[in-house]
């Protein structure tokens with residue numbers, strides 16, 4: 001039973017990897033163009049909208065959808081970031097897709113990309 005589930009997950013991850021390989025990679029910060037920052041995880045990304053960017057404290061507030069890997073329902077909350085340079089790309093109202101993990105006890109954005 002466990003083996004069957006394991007194989008299913010492996011196939012699903014391969015499908016995801018194939019889909020992401022087709023994502024065009026444009027210049028990182030060209031205005032109006034897609035961009036991404038951080039390390040893309042091997043799991044589905046979560047949709048969100050940026051509410052606030054706090055460069056001084058290295059925090060971004062995101063109105064986010066379900067984050068299954070954190071066991072979190074949709075809500076608006078602040079996240080730390082793995083790299084503060086991510087914040088330079090973000091502004092309130094931006095639609096994004098991202099991944100978050102708990103690092104040093106804090107919900108932290110490890111990957112984020114524009115959803116336009």
Ligand SMILES: [Cu+2]
Pocket residue numbers: 064072073074075076077
């Ligand atoms: Cu949350």
